[in-house]
Amino acid sequence: MSVVQLVMKTMPFLISRILVYALFGLISFLFLGLMIGISILLFRWFEFGAGFFFFIIAATFFTVLAGLRFLERYVLYMVKVGHIAVITELLRTGKVPEGKSQVAYGKDQVVNNFGSANVAFVVDKIVYAAVRQIQRWMMRVGNFLGFIPGAKNIISIISKIMEVSLRYVDEAILSYIMVRKSEGKEESVWKSACDGVVLYAQSWKKIIMTAAGIVAFVYVLNIGVFLITVFPLMALANWIANSAGVASFLGYIAVVGAYIITSMVKRALIDPVATVAMVRAYQLNIKDMEPSMDLQAKLLKVSGKFKSLFNKSKEDTHEIAATTQDEKGITPSV
Numbered sequence: 001m002s003v004v005q006l007v008m009k010t011m012p013f014l015i016s017r018i019l020v021y022a023l024f025g026l027i028s029f030l031f032l033g034l035m036i037g038i039s040i041l042l043f044r045w046f047e048f049g050a051g052f053f054f055f056i057i058a059a060t061f062f063t064v065l066a067g068l069r070f071l072e073r074y075v076l077y078m079v080k081v082g083h084i085a086v087i088t089e090l091l092r093t094g095k096v097p098e099g100k101s102q103v104a105y106g107k108d109q110v111v112n113n114f115g116s117a118n119v120a121f122v123v124d125k126i127v128y129a130a131v132r133q134i135q136r137w138m139m140r141v142g143n144f145l146g147f148i149p150g151a152k153n154i155i156s157i158i159s160k161i162m163e164v165s166l167r168y169v170d171e172a173i174l175s176y177i178m179v180r181k182s183e184g185k186e187e188s189v190w191k192s193a194c195d196g197v198v199l200y201a202q203s204w205k206k207i208i209m210t211a212a213g214i215v216a217f218v219y220v221l222n223i224g225v226f227l228i229t230v231f232p233l234m235a236l237a238n239w240i241a242n243s244a245g246v247a248s249f250l251g252y253i254a255v256v257g258a259y260i261i262t263s264m265v266k267r268a269l270i271d272p273v274a275t276v277a278m279v280r281a282y283q284l285n286i287k288d289m290e291p292s293m294d295l296q297a298k299l300l301k302v303s304g305k306f307k308s309l310f311n312k313s314k315e316d317t318h319e320i321a322a323t324t325q326d327e328k329g330i331t332p333s334v
Contacts, residue, residue: 001094006087006276012102013083014272017076021268024071028064028260035060036253061256068263078117081124081174082106083272085113087279088175092182113181114189120174123193126312128170130197130305135162137302138204158208164218165211171275172282173197179283190313197306198291200282201299210281214274218266225265230258 007014039056072080085106089096096105114120139159176196177189185192200207237250299306 001090001280003273003277003280006090006280007273009090009096010083010086010102010272010276013079013086013106014269016079016103017272018268020071020076020079021264024068025260025264028067029257031064032057032060032253032257032260057253057256064260068267072267073121077121078107078110079103080171080272080275081110081114081117081120084171084175084275084279085109085178087276088178088283089182091175091280091283092179109178113178119189123177123189124170124174126305126309127173127193127197128166130303130309131169131173131200132166133303133305134197134201134299135159135166135204138162138201161208161212161215162204164215165278168214168271168274168278169200169282172279173200175279175283176286188313190309190315194296194306194309194313195291197309198296198299199286199289201295202289202292203282203285206285207278207281210277214277217277218270218274221270222262222266226258226262229261230255233257 001009035056082103083106086096086102086109089109096102100108110117110120114123139155139162173193173196176199177192180187180192180195233254234251237254240250296310300310
């Protein structure tokens with residue numbers, strides 16, 4: 001199934017994200033306008049300097065960012081992981097079970113695979129940190145080729161591609177956890193996550209072309225959306241302004257507004273498409289592949305976060321074994 005087909009078949013998730021981010025963007029602009037109005041009134045009443053305006057705008061900007069992080073952590077994270085669950089099921093079986101909406105099915109799968117969104121969030125964060133450390137190690141290993149003419153430039157480009165695509169790799173590894181659960185494997189999410197990281201390290205060279213396409217897609221659309229929005233907003237600012245000072249201030253506001261719009265479009269539309277592409281590439285390239293124990297041993301030495309993931313997998317494996325023995329009425333040997 002192609003990326004376009006997967007995107008079309010999971011359109012309810014994109015629509016949900018677009019609606020939520022559009023509402024958040026609207027609220028952000030209203031909040032920005034309110035704060036500008038308040039700052040203008042205070043300026044007229046108390047004759048504050050221009051620095052006061054920039055302080056208000058900066059405070060407003062960081063407040064919006066804090067609100068965005070809260071939204072993504074406590075409102076949209078379940079939607080994101082549910083989307084990954086549906087993508088995984090489509091890649092595995094070609095269809096999603098009927099009888100309920102995709103969003104509802106995705107939420108059920110999150111609970112079935114992780115127990116709660118909080119567990120998925122913690123696994124996600126540790127996997128992200130582990131993969132980042134492993135990528136840096138792989139690039140340091142690549143630096144040994146620096147004596148080859150032009151090798152440093154190539155390594156630098158690959159490093160940048162891997163860095164930008166990292167935010168989607170952890171989501172692909174979450175999909176691997178779901179595949180293992182759907183196959184009936186009696187292993188903890190930590191064990192599956194650990195194996196998923198090893199498989200990524202084994203297959204990253206095959207995934208790099210998809211990653212390069214994702215990076216190009218993200219940059220081109222981000223720049224395009226920003227340019228499409230910033231020029232009309234700046235033109236509007238110049239039309240409203242009655243002096244050079246006011247025009248400069250409103251121009252700054254236009255740039256902030258364009259950044260907010262670009263950020264909302266990226267999160268609502270660009271990120272889920274990139275997620276689809278990365279999950280698909282990862283699943284196709286690790287198919288029928290077994291985690292290498294030799295590589296796992298190397299990763300344990302170079303990544304503290306991966307070692308933490310590995311230790312958690314061992315702890316949960318012992319707990320699962322003890323629970324299974326109890327259920328069968330077997331007394332563990334000492």
